Amino acid sequence: MQQAIDHIRKSLKGFYGQQxxxxxxxxxxxxxxxxxxxxxxxxxxxxxxxxxxxxxxxxVARLRNFEPIQYILGETEFYNLPFEVKPGVLIxxxxxxxxxxxxxxxxxxxxxxxxxxxxxxxCIAIALKKFIxxxxxxxxxxxxxxxxxxESNARKNGVNVRFFLSDILSExxxxxxxxxxxxxxxxxxxxxxxxxxxxxxxxxxxxEALFVPDYDPLRFYRAILNxxxxxxxxxxxxxxxxxxxxxxxxxxxxINSGFEALVMKDLNGKDRFVxxxxxxxxx
Ligand SMILES: C[S@@+](CC[C@H](N)C(=O)[O-])C[C@H]1O[C@@H](n2cnc3c(N)ncnc32)[C@H](O)[C@@H]1O
Numbered sequence: 659m660q661q662a663i664d665h666i667r668k669s670l671k672g673f674y675g676q677q678x679x680x681x682x683x684x685x686x687x688x689x690x691x692x693x694x695x696x697x698x699x700x701x702x703x704x705x706x707x708x709x710x711x712x713x714x715x716x717x718v719a720r721l722r723n724f725e726p727i728q729y730i731l732g733e734t735e736f737y738n739l740p741f742e743v744k745p746g747v748l749i750x751x752x753x754x755x756x757x758x759x760x761x762x763x764x765x766x767x768x769x770x771x772x773x774x775x776x777x778x779x780x781c782i783a784i785a786l787k788k789f790i791x792x793x794x795x796x797x798x799x800x801x802x803x804x805x806x807x808x809e810s811n812a813r814k815n816g817v818n819v820r821f822f823l824s825d826i827l828s829e830x831x832x833x834x835x836x837x838x839x840x841x842x843x844x845x846x847x848x849x850x851x852x853x854x855x856x857x858x859x860x861x862x863x864x865x866e867a868l869f870v871p872d873y874d875p876l877r878f879y880r881a882i883l884n885x886x887x888x889x890x891x892x893x894x895x896x897x898x899x900x901x902x903x904x905x906x907x908x909x910x911x912x913i914n915s916g917f918e919a920l921v922m923k924d925l926n927g928k929d930r931f932v933x934x935x936x937x938x939x940x941x
Pocket of ligand 1: 735748749751754775776777778780781798800801802824825826827828833843844845846858866867868900
């Protein structure tokens with residue numbers, strides 16, 4: 659085992675920071691051998707077979723190619739729940755856990771009908787159904803591949819979510835159903851921001867899940883607001899995750915479309931969420 663740890667540290671030095679390499683060690687050992695962080699730290703480790711050392715080397719080679727560890731292991735955690743992830747589906751981010759947290763706090767004792775637009779791995783929809791058990795949750799995406807993974811994640815977590823394919827940018831009605839809550843973490847990174855992004859995201863995660871054109875960065879919010887005239891119940895609310903650079907613009911877009919909107923910050927103090935509703939005063 660020590661040989662495997664030495665191999666990981668030596669081979670990844672210069673590719674990643676020291677802390678990230680240590681967290682890879684814990685994730686790899688947990689995934690391949692069900693050995694926890696504590697045993698690794700205490701060096702309480704059994705002898706490794708040659709074939710197991712090969713598995714470790716294989717993962718390390720892929721990390722040197724900047725493949726995200728979540729794709730290599732095929733799994734990640736979101737809101738303390740297990741999720742399968744593959745190339746073709748966005749790896750859930752911690753800011754999105756905060757978005758879910760806002761909703762869980764507000765709706766846990768209620769019986770809302772919720773629609774998640776751009777569901778990807780299904781992380782938002784599935785976590786909401788798990789922690790707001792009386793909710794009826796629907797979720798949609800333009801990617802059939804993403805919907806298949808989302809369905810498998812719903813089974814993995816033992817929840818019932820109604821998934822369907824749609825293109826929110828199309829003007830066609832996406833469903834005749836009506837909702838109390840629409841939540842969305844749509845693509846919101848502009849093309850010009852690509853220059854600032856890490857290789858592991860840029861070269862491996864699906865661009866259609868991430869990027870919007872520089873000339874129209876708010877296109878998904880505009881499309882969702884337009885559809886919400888039909889999709890939202892009279893007292894319904896929308897919850898968006900946004901690009902930190904566009905808080906004011908998304909807020910103005912909502913107000914100009916006849917809604918009230920409140921910009922909320924994430925744990926890093928950045929504009930990250932917009933809470934929207936049709937009438938009266940927001941809390
Ligand atoms: C930023 S990802 C969010 C994924 C997931 N909800 C999350 O929070 O991790 C945006 C998602 O929107 C989907 N998407 C992109 N264009 C779309 C469209 N025109 N209609 C519906 N979904 C779309 C992508 O396939 C992707 O899954």
